[in-house]
Amino acid sequence: xxxxxxxxxNKIIPDLSQDANYGDMYKKIxxxxxxxLEQLERDMEQMSSEKxxxxxxxxxxxxxxxxxxxxxxxxxxxxxxxTIPAFGRMLIPTGISFQIPQDFEIQVRPxxxxxxxxxxxxxxxxxxxxxxxxxxxxxxxxxxxPEPFTITRGMKIAQAVVARCVTGRWINLEKVEKLGNTERxxxxxxxxxx
Numbered sequence: 001x002x003x004x005x006x007x008x009x010n011k012i013i014p015d016l017s018q019d020a021n022y023g024d025m026y027k028k029i030x031x032x033x034x035x036x037l038e039q040l041e042r043d044m045e046q047m048s049s050e051k052x053x054x055x056x057x058x059x060x061x062x063x064x065x066x067x068x069x070x071x072x073x074x075x076x077x078x079x080x081x082x083t084i085p086a087f088g089r090m091l092i093p094t095g096i097s098f099q100i101p102q103d104f105e106i107q108v109r110p111x112x113x114x115x116x117x118x119x120x121x122x123x124x125x126x127x128x129x130x131x132x133x134x135x136x137x138x139x140x141x142x143x144x145x146p147e148p149f150t151i152t153r154g155m156k157i158a159q160a161v162v163a164r165c166v167t168g169r170w171i172n173l174e175k176v177e178k179l180g181n182t183e184r185x186x187x188x189x190x191x192x193x194x
Contacts, residue, residue, distance in 0.1 A: 052104065054162055057096070059096075060153075073161040076160050077095075077156055079092075079093045081153050084143040084150075085143065086145060086148055087146065088143055089140055091138045092139050092140075097135060103131070103167055103170075104163065105128055106162055109122060109126050109160075119143065120149060121144065122141060131167065137160075141158075
């Protein structure tokens with residue numbers, strides 16, 4: 001990794017390799033750029049590996065799985081039986097907890113079949129489970145029906161999508177007096193027509 005970085009850097013600064021303190025210069029540059037080389041190497045290894053491991057525990061004994069290799073999400077299930085009132089919402093426990101890899105999140109989304117066939121959807125969607133949270137996952141389910149709906153134990157209630165994300169360790173939030181101009185500006189809702 002270090003050699004590849006220096007090779008690229010030498011293309012930009014050809015006489016860098018002539019410096020007698022090659023290692024010192026390398027450190028000064030990476031420090032100046034705010035690059036944590038150990039973290040960068042861990043991230044590169046993770047990105048280049050074929051699969052990421054998502055560890056989980058299940059108090060219900062339920063095993064999680066992707067139904068097809070091409071699926072972006074896997075199902076989450078109700079840990080018990082719950083009756084959601086008409087036009088009501090309920091926080092439904094799944095009995096599942098995750099150890100989310102660094103710089104990933106889990107997004108909780110509705111199940112299309114559940115929405116179409118039973119009028120149930122997920123509020124706060126996509127719900128975000130941050131990498132630092134390892135408590136039980138619970139899903140806010142909303143009943144759009146004019147009558148109560150009973151969710152049974154083991155019923156699919158949502159799907160979870162594991163997604164790479166840029167976390168706070170990579171972002172500096174900077175408050176400024178004014179933002180730069182863009183072509184679009186503040187043209188928002190409906191500004192591109194119907």
